[in-house]
Amino acid sequence: MQRRNIHNTSVELTELGFGASVIGNLYRTTSAGDAAGAVDAAWEAGIRYFDTAPHYGLGLSERRLGAALRGRPRDEYVISSKVGRLLVPNEGPRGVDTEGFVVRDDLRRRWDFSRDGVLRSIEDTLERTGLDRLDIVYLHDPEDHWQQAADEAMPTLAELRHQGVIGAIGAGMNQSAMLARFLRETAADVVMLAGRYTLLDQSALDDVLPAAQESGKSVVAVGVFNSGLLSREWPTEGMKYDYQDAPSELVARARAIAEVCKGHGTSLPAAAIAFPTTHPSTVNVTLGMRDRAQVTQNVDLQRSVVPRALWDDLRCQGLIRPDVLTTSGIQGTADRPPEVADRQG
Numbered sequence: 001m002q003r004r005n006i007h008n009t010s011v012e013l014t015e016l017g018f019g020a021s022v023i024g025n026l027y028r029t030t031s032a033g034d035a036a037g038a039v040d041a042a043w044e045a046g047i048r049y050f051d052t053a054p055h056y057g058l059g060l061s062e063r064r065l066g067a068a069l070r071g072r073p074r075d076e077y078v079i080s081s082k083v084g085r086l087l088v089p090n091e092g093p094r095g096v097d098t099e100g101f102v103v104r105d106d107l108r109r110r111w112d113f114s115r116d117g118v119l120r121s122i123e124d125t126l127e128r129t130g131l132d133r134l135d136i137v138y139l140h141d142p143e144d145h146w147q148q149a150a151d152e153a154m155p156t157l158a159e160l161r162h163q164g165v166i167g168a169i170g171a172g173m174n175q176s177a178m179l180a181r182f183l184r185e186t187a188a189d190v191v192m193l194a195g196r197y198t199l200l201d202q203s204a205l206d207d208v209l210p211a212a213q214e215s216g217k218s219v220v221a222v223g224v225f226n227s228g229l230l231s232r233e234w235p236t237e238g239m240k241y242d243y244q245d246a247p248s249e250l251v252a253r254a255r256a257i258a259e260v261c262k263g264h265g266t267s268l269p270a271a272a273i274a275f276p277t278t279h280p281s282t283v284n285v286t287l288g289m290r291d292r293a294q295v296t297q298n299v300d301l302q303r304s305v306v307p308r309a310l311w312d313d314l315r316c317q318g319l320i321r322p323d324v325l326t327t328s329g330i331q332g333t334a335d336r337p338p339e340v341a342d343r344q345g
Contacts, residue, residue: 017286024057066129195223
């Protein structure tokens with residue numbers, strides 16, 4: 001599997017990344033065996049970038065991912081985690097987490113983008129994973145904490161990068177405007193962009209993607225299925241778009257895109273995964289993978305060929321924006337793809 005550098009760093013990412021949110025029991029229980037099998041299958045397929053966060057399953061994702069990677073050659077893979085949500089004892093547990101993960105709520109999340117909070121979060125992540133270092137650290141969903149995130153958290157990460165403790169730093173969230181600010185106004189090397197450069201939403205062309213190009217920085221794309229609507233060959237009513245039931249007009253648009261994909265000998269989910277790579281700032285697409293079968297499915301999609309002419313056709317029919325680039329950032333002569341457990345961010 002090909003690798004691409006995060007611009008101006010020595011950190012190399014495989015073009016497909018393993019998103020570990022789902023092995024933290026996102027939405028439903030995933031067995032320990034399935035989680036370990038997913039990581040094993042990803043490794044066998046050549047995936048060497050793995051992303052997690054304390055938020056995912058109140059630490060369960062980090063523990064499972066660390067256990068599955070332990071014993072593998074440390075210099076052969078890249079692991080990222082996130083800061084901004086400290087895990088602290090929950091004084092009033094109700095029995096199960098209330099933020100989408102099927103885990104006990106003996107712990108709770110506490111927002112903290114202070115210097116001490118960042119350092120403590122990284123230390124806790126290393127303890128949970130059992131690993132010796134993190135290669136990338138992102139600020140996680142700092143939408144409501146810009147000032148502290150920009151003035152305290154990012155400089156702290158930059159200091160650790162300067163010391164060689166971390167290879168690259170950045171921020172990840174479900175909106176693009178603030179990510180553009182991180183690229184332009186802070187020491188960030190890379191941003192994790194969730195759902196804002198997809199076949200149904202190209203709003204990142206207005207801010208974060210130009211910012212990445214102008215500053216010579218990089219983008220990791222996640223949420224490429226917009227929570228599910230783009231994950232099947234033929235979209236149906238009742239599928240999710242950005243975590244809510246998709247409006248009928250969006251379902252109709254997704255179906256129109258699916259028809260064009262079929263005419264080009266490919267599928268909607270394959271095209272959805274390939275699409276972010278049409279922009280040269282995109283260095284990786286990371287997708288949630290719950291078990292071995294899902295990894296196999298994603299890798300098969302990623303290895304299929306999505307013809308470049310598809311983007312021209314979609315643009316001519318008004319199904320994607322006219323300013324979408326048609327030269328792939330990852331694939332070179334043909335645009336490829338991966339998954340169906342959307343949401344890594």
